[in-house]
Amino acid sequence: MNYTPTVGQILQAKGVSRRGFLKYCATTASLLALPPSMIPRIAEAIENARRPSVIWLSFQECTGCTESLTRSSSPTVEGLIFDAISLDYHHTLQAASGDQAEAARHAAMEENDGNYLVLVDGSIPMGNPGFSTIAGISNYDMLMETVAGAAAVVAIGSCAAFGGIPGANPNPTGAVSVKDLVTDKPVINVPGCPPIPMVITGVLAQFLTFGAIPDLDKHGRPLAFFGNTIHDRCYRRPFYEQGKFADTFDDEGAKAGWCLYKLGCKGPTTYNACATVKWNSGTSFPIESGHPCLGCSEPRFWDKGGFYQPLSTGHFGSGAKLAGAAVAGAALGVAAAAAGRRRQAKFTREA
Amino acid sequence: MTTVDGRHRLDREAERIAYKPPEARHDKQGDMSTDERVEHAMHHFVKNFNTQTASYLDGCVHCGMCADACHYHVRTDDPRYTPIWKIELFKRAYKREVGPFAFFYRLFGFKKKITIDQLEEWQHLLYDSCTVCGRCSLVCPMGIDIAGMVSMARHGMFKAGLIPHELHETAKRAAETGSPLGITPEKFEERLEWMADEHEVDIPLNIEKADVLAVMSSIEIQKYPESMAATAKILNAAGESWTFRSDGFEATNFGMLSGNTDWQKEASMKLINTAIKIGAKKLVLPECGHAYMAMRWMGANMYGKPLPFKVQHISEYIADALNEGRLKVKKVDKSVTFHDPCQVSRRGGATQAPRDILKHLGVDFREMPNGGDYNWCCGGGGGVVTIKRADELRHRVFKLKMDQVEATEAEELLSSCANCRQSFDDSQQHFGWDYTMGSLMEMVADNIEEQRS
């Protein structure tokens, strides 16, 4: 077998400084809530990792998740970490196509049987196998075939994790999540539309470091990244407590950077690391740019009412139905009073 | 029904309406089976429910504040004397039979049927320990008129034959003879004549047509006959065309107090018909609290349409006459405090009249602490004064009244209710108290300034 350089060697070759690499490891450690003493261990694990084989399957998706990982203007450590794995199959990124590509996938599966990772973005249509195929293979068949020999499966993005936008009401393709289908392998959900790149690589780094599945929440998300709500860590939280809210997108409150709760921010019910890791190399996150959180890392975020509808908005039902209830109440009242009067009359007669 | 006079002798000389203490109590009347009693009670509770009572019975939030307004509870700390508890059975009948959710209350048995034991227990609560003074109605944060409903609950109790012995006998006597004290028209005429002689006052009787029909309370006729003379002096001095009538003189209404609506109506109609017969423009009620409630506010409803004459309490009449200058009084150099009869002031709305009169009399008027409409009851209202077995409790609650009166340090204690007066007299005797209750009307009558014309 060919010589496989370690991740550390590759990073070095790409011109990533030791200092920059350790900073990445420190950030990862803090995200994982690990003590600083673990930083060297993470660094060591990553540096010495032997480019694990990774097969990336893309089903009903928009490529946004891949874009999120790769569309950085300058190479980032997390991007390079990805370079450092042996990405043996990714039909957006790989040069090969057609039978050649499929052959690469099969080769990787055979060579690394039982050890490779499967990363999936996009949901799987169950309505009709023809809704989405790759090289004539339906998404379902490809998924099941590929995960058979995998060590673990990582569902990248909300489509793979929860069905996402393809699965939104009325779900014409019968889209389901990876977890709905893969029950005999560990599945780690890394939702988000798209997920934060640092979180994707962080999960991988954690897997490489400890060789084990991290602690997951009830939605299969690593608690290390999805343990807190956006609201909990939001820098605008003090305005919420003070009752200072932006009422519209261009009022004084919006300009002053007040809380976006009334504009429909889903921060309080959304678990993700946006408010701490942020986006675009730590530049900002949606709320910082003045837009309420959409709650994209939550199951069925597309179907939970309007994006601009405040969280506490409830549904008292239609006016017509309420009026109907009122009429019914009045009828019952009249009947009750009539019954009461009848009893009074009866008693008066008997008395 | 049992007869009255055969068994118990009327004690006319006692300080109050009373019989000799019954040798054996008969707090159950009639020969009904237990089931019949319960049924009658239920039926006559249920008859009373209307929109007003329904809202009251549905609206109670069980805050218990009415207990703090009730003299019985305040003086004994016995939770059973919580006013709203006194109408618990009445309330239960409502919830079970007539309320908006009565169907479910019956279906699931949320409110149990009333039992005879409960009714007997509640006799004590609805009669012995409630004077229908209505103080609780003022404290209620929901604005529920509890006192009014005690009166209604009594309708059921009466029909079930479950009212205190003496009250029943008194009411029955009133129904049979026209007066709770058995005062016949002849006796009335006789006593009027006596007073006319004694006080050298002209007392018109049985005039065919008059503007004002004056009526009396048996308590006054029997125990405070000066009231008759005082009434005459005042009406004469005011230059009124008035008369007493021997076919309609009794203002008290024991039908109302005992809970017998038929008797109540009978008593009221007697006065109403007499007033109409003589073409009276005004019916002047005596110094009697419940008579005011019975005629001023319930009379027209017994009649079934508005009365063709005005109804006034004597204190209202005097206040008007003084304010209009038809009557003049001399100044009285005394300090006076005034006990407001519950049914006239708190529940009747004629609180201002006695104060106007006292102003004309020029006395040093001393309002009792928390007096006026928030007055403590004398303890004898609602027929309670007739009930012997309630004496101890009545004297106990009277302590509140004594404190209230004593706080004023006034020389004279006046009121405008003969029933209050007899209950004060009785308690005074019991306690050996310094204060003797006087009549406001008599003070006016004693100080009329003869008009030069």
Place this chain on the structure above:
Amino acid sequence: MDLLEFARGPALQTAAYILVAGTIWRIVGIVMLKEKADYSEPRGRGGFFAALKVIWTRAFTAEPFKKATMYPKMMAYVMHIGLFATIFLFTPHIVFFEGWMGFDWPGLPNSVIFFIGVATVISGVALLVRRMTSPVLKMISNFDDYFSWFVTMLPLITGLLIPVRVLFQYEDLLAIHILSVALLLIWLPFGKLGHAFLVFITRGTTGMVFERRGART
């Protein structure tokens, strides 16, 4: 459909229908009973304005009763004002009402609401303790009193727990909170909590009857 959606959707809707139907049922059931005509000659002015007057004045204690009823009254004031503030002046609630009615009003800072909420719960507990210890209240209380207390306190307590986040996550607590509100709305018209609307009838009736007599109200 997760719990929160169920709470916000069908649960709240059903509760609203039951609230409306039950309230009208009870009011109509009372109002349609026989009316007692009063033929007595009025002394004062009864009618609508007398009703309004007493609806307002009975919110306050008459001087002679102040001393005796001070404690429960104060607790009840804290309770009612606290409930009003937490329900109607908490911004997320205002947003809720705005979404329903189309207009909003200024709220209080959330931290202030939190303390009001705590005070309200304390007053509620104080009133419950009083109910369970006072001989009068022990005797006159029934299931309705305790259950009504419970369904009133539940939304308050679950609401207060949302920011504290003990035991449950935000959205679960929010769901439980809304479900507890639904329970409150369902129970409200049928039990003694009906005083929320019956108070206008009871005080109003007394106002009309006694103002008409010119008597003390």
